[in-house]
Amino acid sequence: MSVKDGKTEQLIKETAKRIFLTEGKMLATTQDIADAAGVNRTLLHYYFRSRDVLFNMVFKEALTKLRTRVHEVLGSEMPFKQKVENLVNVFYEELTESPYLETFIALHLNQEPEKYEELFIALPGGRERMKNFLKEIQREMDKGTIAENKPVNFFINLFALMAYPFVARPIYLKMFDLTNAGYNKLLTERKSSILSTLFKN
Amino acid sequence: MSVKDGKTEQLIKETAKRIFLTEGKMLATTQDIADAAGVNRTLLHYYFRSRDVLFNMVFKEALTKLRTRVHEVLGSEMPFKQKVENLVNVFYEELTESPYLETFIALHLNQEPEKYEELFIALPGGRERMKNFLKEIQREMDKGTIAENKPVNFFINLFALMAYPFVARPIYLKMFDLTNAGYNKLLTERKSSILSTLFKN
DNA sequence: CCTTTGTTTAACAATTTTGTCAAACAATAC
DNA sequence: GTATTGTTTGACAAAATTGTTAAACAAAGG
Numbered sequence: 001m002s003v004k005d006g007k008t009e010q011l012i013k014e015t016a017k018r019i020f021l022t023e024g025k026m027l028a029t030t031q032d033i034a035d036a037a038g039v040n041r042t043l044l045h046y047y048f049r050s051r052d053v054l055f056n057m058v059f060k061e062a063l064t065k066l067r068t069r070v071h072e073v074l075g076s077e078m079p080f081k082q083k084v085e086n087l088v089n090v091f092y093e094e095l096t097e098s099p100y101l102e103t104f105i106a107l108h109l110n111q112e113p114e115k116y117e118e119l120f121i122a123l124p125g126g127r128e129r130m131k132n133f134l135k136e137i138q139r140e141m142d143k144g145t146i147a148e149n150k151p152v153n154f155f156i157n158l159f160a161l162m163a164y165p166f167v168a169r170p171i172y173l174k175m176f177d178l179t180n181a182g183y184n185k186l187l188t189e190r191k192s193s194i195l196s197t198l199f200k201n
Numbered sequence: 202m203s204v205k206d207g208k209t210e211q212l213i214k215e216t217a218k219r220i221f222l223t224e225g226k227m228l229a230t231t232q233d234i235a236d237a238a239g240v241n242r243t244l245l246h247y248y249f250r251s252r253d254v255l256f257n258m259v260f261k262e263a264l265t266k267l268r269t270r271v272h273e274v275l276g277s278e279m280p281f282k283q284k285v286e287n288l289v290n291v292f293y294e295e296l297t298e299s300p301y302l303e304t305f306i307a308l309h310l311n312q313e314p315e316k317y318e319e320l321f322i323a324l325p326g327g328r329e330r331m332k333n334f335l336k337e338i339q340r341e342m343d344k345g346t347i348a349e350n351k352p353v354n355f356f357i358n359l360f361a362l363m364a365y366p367f368v369a370r371p372i373y374l375k376m377f378d379l380t381n382a383g384y385n386k387l388l389t390e391r392k393s394s395i396l397s398t399l400f401k402n
Numbered sequence: 403c404c405t406t407t408g409t410t411t412a413a414c415a416a417t418t419t420t421g422t423c424a425a426a427c428a429a430t431a432c
Numbered sequence: 433g434t435a436t437t438g439t440t441t442g443a444c445a446a447a448a449t450t451g452t453t454a455a456a457c458a459a460a461g462g
Binding site: 230231232242243246250251252 | 418419420421422423
């Protein structure tokens with residue numbers, strides 16, 4: 001093994017991840033990625049065979065990380081509100097790193113479903129965990145801590161409030177004439193705002 | 202003028218709109234569009250000069266339509282809650298037609314900002330209308346009909362709850378094993394759910 | 403030092419996609 | 433009928449992008 005010892009492969013993958021998921025340039029060419037990583041374009045093919053393989057690898061890793069963390073929280077033994085709080089934090093962390101992840105899923109998932117099918121195989125026990133969480137939501141409604149509704153609607157509301165502000169950053173930067181730093185501040189503040197919107201407390 | 206009388210141009214534009222904004226296939230080639238419209242690919246260039254021009258035209262028209270309708274509602278004389286109700290309806294209608302519009306904006310707006318700048322020139326009086334709406338939100342908070350918060354957060358919450366479920370349709374279709382029809386039903390039900398989430402009533 | 407293994411490079415081939423052009427065609431006006 | 437105008441087509445050119453290959457190179461082991 002050479003002196004670089006797997007560093008180049010890592011470098012390319014991380015650069016691709018940054019370009020695709022952080023900067024949202026999903027049309028970036030192999031040349032763009034190679035340039036950004038400061039390596040010869042052929043290396044990209046050497047390590048990953050094709051642009052497609054690299055793209056899917058990056059995509060899949062980010063998605064799996066997010067899903068795993070979400071399911072960890074969903075499956076944990078914790079009071080409901082604390083669970084939601086943790087979810088908000090997980091989303092905040094993951095979408096800060098990969099703000100375009102949700103956009104990518106939305107765009108690809110129903111374009112070539114068969115191709116991306118494998119990326120969405122259920123996590124072990126995932127279905128079960130989801131059902132339990134919906135039941136938990138129902139119990140909270142019964143207790144009166146959150147508004148009466150279909151549990152699935154609370155679920156979608158929660159994810160909408162968490163994810164959308166990351167997806168729509170460019171829109172609000174323009175609409176409210178904010179800087180990126182200003183928007184980041186807003187996103188942090190929103191964490192508690194989400195909870196107060198969803199919980200009657 | 203020929204017998205078809207502008208029909209072909211319309212046909213191409215509407216097909217492009219469907220493919221780009223309704224089906225979300227934003228990588229569709231000129232050939233894809235021509236095929237879907239059942240016309241020769243050259244016609245696309247004849248009428249629109251380039252793929253780019255067509256793409257931007259479709260994009261701009263849909264965006265302008267949505268923005269115009271939103272601002273009509275914002276600027277209307279109406280009780281606050283009714284205004285929000287109307288906004289929800291406008292979004293529902295427009296995003297049913299162009300569910301990928303928000304995704305497109307998010308993806309393009311900070312890729313080549315100078316290029317898309319012109320698509321986002323403020324509507325006449327837009328800034329003013331926006332400010333007034335934020336003030337209205339503040340008044341409602343003072344009255345206690347909605348939760349105390351930064352007005353901009355209420356604004357983002359509102360748009361998140363309206364837009365995200367359209368952006369994320371493919372995700373929830375999979376996650377909850379729904380059909381498109383089932384998801385449509387859910388979206389309709391959500392209209393009132395959004396209001397009850399945001400208003401203390 | 404020479405062989406082996408893995409890495410990097412430049413040159414090239416293949417493919418895909420966009421864009422152009424000149425000629426054919428159709429309807430109407432004269 | 434012929435000229436004019438706008439429409440449609442197929443063939444072609446140009447550009448951009450991906451993928452392949454063979455050779456140069458570097459490190460480490462024997």
